[in-house]
Amino acid sequence: MNQEKDLNELESLRIISEMMQKVRTDFYDTGISALLWGSVITFCGLFSFAGGILAWDFDYFMIWNLTFIAVIPQIWISIREGKKVKAAPRTDSVAAVWMVFTLSMFGLIFYNSRQSVIVPSSSSMYLLIYAMPTLTTGLARQFKPMTIGAVICYLAFVVSCYTDTTFDMLLQAVAAIACWLIPGIILHQRYKRSRIGHV
Amino acid sequence: MYKELDPILHSQLRLAIMSLLISVKEAEFTFIKEKTGATAGNLSVQVQNLKEVGYIEVSKQFVDNYPQTTCKVTQEGIKAFEAYVKALQAYLEVGKKN
Numbered sequence: 617m618n619q620e621k622d623l624n625e626l627e628s629l630r631i632i633s634e635m636m637q638k639v640r641t642d643f644y645d646t647g648i649s650a651l652l653w654g655s656v657i658t659f660c661g662l663f664s665f666a667g668g669i670l671a672w673d674f675d676y677f678m679i680w681n682l683t684f685i686a687v688i689p690q691i692w693i694s695i696r697e698g699k700k701v702k703a704a705p706r707t708d709s710v711a712a713v714w715m716v717f718t719l720s721m722f723g724l725i726f727y728n729s730r731q732s733v734i735v736p737s738s739s740s741m742y743l744l745i746y747a748m749p750t751l752t753t754g755l756a757r758q759f760k761p762m763t764i765g766a767v768i769c770y771l772a773f774v775v776s777c778y779t780d781t782t783f784d785m786l787l788q789a790v791a792a793i794a795c796w797l798i799p800g801i802i803l804h805q806r807y808k809r810s811r812i813g814h815v
Numbered sequence: 816m817y818k819e820l821d822p823i824l825h826s827q828l829r830l831a832i833m834s835l836l837i838s839v840k841e842a843e844f845t846f847i848k849e850k851t852g853a854t855a856g857n858l859s860v861q862v863q864n865l866k867e868v869g870y871i872e873v874s875k876q877f878v879d880n881y882p883q884t885t886c887k888v889t890q891e892g893i894k895a896f897e898a899y900v901k902a903l904q905a906y907l908e909v910g911k912k913n
Contacts, residue, residue, distance in 0.1 A: 623825055625906045631827060632900070635834035638850045699878070702846035703839045 639703065648693050656686045712755035716748050723747075723773055736777040739784035743773040743791050750795040761799040768794035820906075823868050824899045828853055828861045836871060836888040837896050844884035862886060870895055 623631075660679050667676025723744045730736050747769035754763030772787040772794075779787065824830050831851045836842060848858050865871045870892030874885050888896070 623827060623830070625903050627827075628820075628825065628830060628899075628903055629907075631830050632834045635831050635850065636838050639835055639838040702849075703835075703842035706838065706840045 646697060648697070649690060652686060652689060652693065656682055709752075709756040712752050715755065716751045719751070719770065720744060720748055723770065726774065727777060730777045737781045737784050739781060739788060740773055740776040743769055743776055743784075743787060746791050746795055747773065750799075759799065761802050762795070765791075765794040765796070765799055820902050821895055821899050823864065823870065824895060826861070828857065829865055830899075832858075832861060832865060832886075833870065833888065833892065833896050836886055837893065841885050841887040844886065847886060865892070 660682055663679045664676055666672075667679075727736060727740060727744070747766045750762050750769060751766030753759065754761075754766055769791040772791045776784045776787045824833060828851060831853075832847055835847055835850055844855075844858070844862070847853075847862075848855060851858065853861075862871070862873060866873050869889055872887045872889055874887075876883055876885075
């Protein structure tokens with residue numbers, strides 16, 4: 617593309633679509649994170665299975681603490697790979713999905729840890745599930761009201777692990793207002809504004 | 816009747832650079848060079864031209880003792896690109912009718 621020549625309209629369109637296609641198929645992933653987590657979870661699962669089958673007389677479920685240790689190399693891998701990325705995507709839906717997954721895993725671990733004190737009601741799990749699509753949509757579409765709504769929903773989930781079912785219902789309502797009602801009103805107002813001028 | 820095509824964008828290499836940058840948040844100079852297949856010298860000139868009209872921002876920094884140039888499309892650049900694509904569509908519509 618070093619020789620400048622006169623462009624016609626079709627050539628211009630070809631260049632635009634060719635370049636956009638090149639970007640779409642470029643994004644960098646070494647697969648090291650997938651290898652790390654695939655290995656760790658496989659090992660922990662098989663180890664626990666063997667412990668159950670062979671009736672080991674020690675707490676073989678402790679092996680799952682390896683997943684916390686694996687977070688350290690994961691951070692290092694993420695930083696190293698981040699430096700190698702030569703073009704940052706405008707919106708990265710895949711990254712959003714993995715971020716939601718990570719937050720939800722921490723939420724689940726927190727929920728399980730509370731079970732040793734009191735058994736939180738199942739409404740807590742609903743709150744955790746409400747936050748997932750809300751945060752994914754908020755991040756992927758860069759729509760702040762939904763991102764904020766999801767954060768409020770995660771907070772409501774944490775609080776609900778300490779409250780009884782009656783108050784959990786109040787938290788459900790708060791989460792629904794933050795996740796969907798307010799973003800929905802904003803979206804609908806935007807939609808109505810966009811219709812002005814159409815005939 | 817016709818909207819005139821933006822002369823800044825109506826150039827093979829500058830249009831390629833803008834098409835790449837419009838699809839990403841930001842991109843390194845080496846990435847643009849690799850994707851467009853342009854020489855560093857030619858690319859550098861066209862990047863400078865786009866920067867002068869305010870269509871892109873260029874930032875330079877040192878990473879691990881190596882210089883790194885990063886380019887990013889501006890709001891003005893996005894508007895110009897959208898107007899260029901609309902004008903192209905208008906030309907193609909007229910071409911179809913004739």
